[in-house]
Amino acid sequence: MSRTPLDTVEHATATPDVELPWAELGLKKDEYERVVEILGRRPTGAELAMYSVMWSEHCSYKSSKVHLRQFGEKAPESDALLVGIGENAGVVDVGQGYAVTFKVESHNHPSYVEPYQGAATGVGGIVRDIIAMGARPVAVVDPLRFGAADHPDTKRVLPGVVAGIGGYGNCLGLPNIGGEVVFDACYQGNPLVNAGAIGVMRHEDIHLAKASGAGNKVILYGARTGGDGIGGASILASETFDDAKPSKRPAVQVGDPFQEKLLIECTLEAFAEKLVVGIQDLGAAGLSCATSELASNGSGGMRVTLDDVPLRDSTLSPEEILMSESQERMCAVVEPGKVDRFLEICDKWDVIATVIGEVTDGDRLEIFWHGEKIVDVDPRTVAHDGPVYERPYARPDWQDALQADDAGKLPRPASGEELKDQVLKLVSSPNQASKQWITQQYDHFVQGNTVLAQPEDSGMIRIDEETGLGVAIATDGNGRYAKLDPYHGAQLALAEAYRNVATTGAKPLAVSDCLNFGSPEDPAVMWQFAEAVRGLADGCRQLGTPVTGGNVSLYNQTGEAAIHPTPVVAVLGVIDDVARRTPVAFQEEGQLLYLLGDTREEFGGSAWSQVIHDHLGGLPPQVDLEREKLLAEILISASRDGMIDSAHDLSDGGLVQAVVESALLGGKGARLIVPDGLDAFTFLFSESAGRAIVAVPRSEELRFTDMCGARGLPATRVGVVDGDTVEVQGEFALTLTELREAHENTIPSLLA
Amino acid sequence: MTARIGVVTFPGSLDDRDTQRAIRVAGAEPVALWHKDKDLKQVDAVVLCGGFSYGDYLRAGAIARFSPVMDTLIDQAKTGLPVLGICNGFQILTEAHLLPGGMLGNDHLHFICRDQKLRVENADTAWTSDYTAGQEISIPLKNMDGRYVADRRTLDELEAEGRVAFRYVDVNPNGSLNDIAGVTNAAGNVVGLMPHPEHAVEPLIGTGRTDGLPFFTSILKKLVNA
């Protein structure tokens, strides 16, 4: 983009034939033509910059929008939803006057290129979304996926990503209370770095991203604007990686968590003094996004003087300033009479703050540079009227063959010895092994409200010291299930996260998601996406948990090879008194182990089929969401009424994985008896959904089984907490020492 | 009369609210102090809490050490004001040379967060009198730069004078010399340690134990009885 002469609106009108580099900015020909049509003239360079970043896949959701609508259309009635989809993050009523906001986002592409900074700035971005809603961030979670655990590049990517998430989150003082680590060759070259955050506020403190009230000032505060990441996330997260074109790789940015910590504190102080009319974080598409969204969500227009933006590099052109994705910046709309106080608070925290414009009573977004008008647009056309694609989608022709390749036909262990051997292989496999080497790089304790953190089924944070009110969150996703059947795979992810929240005693309330897929230009991928969204929307309606927001990451693909479709689902729950929470660890010898739910021969996509046979085929476990609801009710009642002392949901790896984890955490073994009607193999390894294992004190047994019986939930006594082995009667026994070694050494020996 | 204990907030401090809570749980009155104020508001003792003051850029604690509040604090600590430095606070105290030695990155190069066992070696300081010498406690440890180093002569001196206040037990989580988790000055009013007693004052929260509470009850008793 040439800088001389300045491409003003006037100049653009006078020179209709000048060709702008729309293709280089990632626009398609028809998209460019649409811009010309909207403006009634060719855009200026600055306008083109804004449209190109805002109409990128990353910012406009142009491929996914038609499907995502279902989350609104099918949304269940929920009194809990205070702010729904469309804002920076959804807001949920958790009672006692508190509201909670939460969201998950992806930072996949940058994290492959520069693992530390890519992941770090991912945390930075999601946390800014939370503060932009008016909430104090109270915790983060990080669902992660990497290539094969023993691939050399995983040794480059994983430690950097983990250090980056820790480095940023720890420095912000946010406890990390959950997440996932999954290894699969399909993520080689396309690791998934999703990050989620939760924030808490009082109902009356909810803030929205809108600029209203003519004369109100627009204040940019936080870091200076630099030349890093120009068009980074937005344009480049919208394309497939292609090794042949290194220039397409995004310039990643360096995060400054210290600056962000100051942003949090000064923003919350300004909120507390009611100084802010509207607020928006600067993420992808930087100022282009913040100004056009604030203006289009408000009642009036906006005028911005770009010369007033504090720069780190004085040679930046206006186009670059509009596109820069420099981190740690926010934009607030403040009444004129409160501007001085706002600036004072920023100064107290050593945060640079500058009035860069004001709200007007017109309906245009006008941006000036050196006194000349370089942007004159209807902000809605930039922020909301991006292209919408009905991408073709089709069930891939290989889907039938994949589903026909039934995992039930795989050879099964024939003896107790063989079972034992496979149990050890399972619990030591990278996906099932302890993730402690990773999670101990995260601060779990900061803020002094952490009730549960990894490796519990869900993280739990106390939000009121007096009453003990708390919130819980779990994130889950299973790309293997989703590959076999994206509709049910998405529902299984939802069901698992929902179950994890209920297992700790919290009532599931709402959902956020991060949908990670390959290229939308491939009809097979688009079908996976459409199916997953349909499945998730249907599932949320049935469970009564609305989707409050989320994120879509497409183009996770190298050449022809797309990742497994990977919808990651976060479920948020509430618990009236955190003293009632149920932990995973076995607490006392002699307590009775009950298996809740039905166990079927279900091995498609299972951990067993992957670890023992390197196999992926067949159908994933059946989904029965009514059963999930019933199970959740039982788990919540049992925890509230003190009927169970520990509980663990069953998911990948099946019952044996869950029992081993509870045993190792509690330092107490278990004696298991294969129940009638099941063979030992199915009992141990099946991944039937809708199940949990609970430890019931003997004094509570009758009350508990009566409750299950009355409500119609199958509860089978399968053993007792006992000794220092995990024993399956008549089959084998493994000492806790053996199990611990198997479970805990894998990840350190691969990565340390 | 109860004791008023100041908690300094630097930009980037993280555990200031938790530390105030711990002081309250122990029965004393927390007083918020601000890094730009030289005024210590006549508090009876000060805690420098955990966090990443100034992002821990340059070196942990290096920039905070030059804050206005530290000018006053350094003077008063030298004349007996009880000061406890936790984690980043400990790092600031070494940078300010109120405590000997220095803090470096963990030898394994990772941030580490764990429930850490310690032995209280010196129960005669202002902040440890509610423990008994040799007592083992478990409190959270969480840091990037927790490796305590000092030259041989300083280490020998610390050992000889009983100024190693806390030592890691079972696991040395960061490569600290002599397993040192915390030290005291000769007078026993200035104490620093890496693990976080303020995160272990309530059952249910964090590790679920209250092994850290005696830090705050020790100082309270000392001040109230004084």
Added chain:
Amino acid sequence: MARVVVDVMLKPEILDPQGQAVQRALPRLGFDGISDVRQGKRFELEVDGPLDEAALARIHDLAESFLANTVIEDFTVRVEEAAEVAEAAK
């Protein structure tokens, strides 16, 4: 034996929070007249054998592929003169 020094600095257009933090602290310490501070890494490599073209080329490769991430960092490789080594050792 020779010493090769690899200096790795963030590219000029990339934010350097550490350097900025140092610079912002200077006035408080009574230092002015320093208009910019950047902080980077210095690696000192002790190389066995002769430091010929080939050895230096390999160290250049090492710096490019491992010591620096050239997406965000620049680097320089230089042989430290004996005199400098002596100086630095003081």
Added chain:
Amino acid sequence: MARVVVDVMLKPEILDPQGQAVQRALPRLGFDGISDVRQGKRFELEVDGPLDEAALARIHDLAESFLANTVIEDFTVRVEEAAEVAEAAK
């Protein structure tokens, strides 16, 4: 305007795990013949005004009191020659 470089390295007797980690990774990357690696910090200061004795003395003070912690680190201060600056800019 002149550039002054302050190099800060851990004292030789202090364990440098970062340098060691680099060194340990070298064989995996196919590098041998490097017998020791130490990692330190490099500060580039852009100084306004003339770089006379007094200015250098002040930077020396700055390094001693602030940029390095002399309990654990050594430092050197040197003026970067214009040629070097040009070289580094390449």
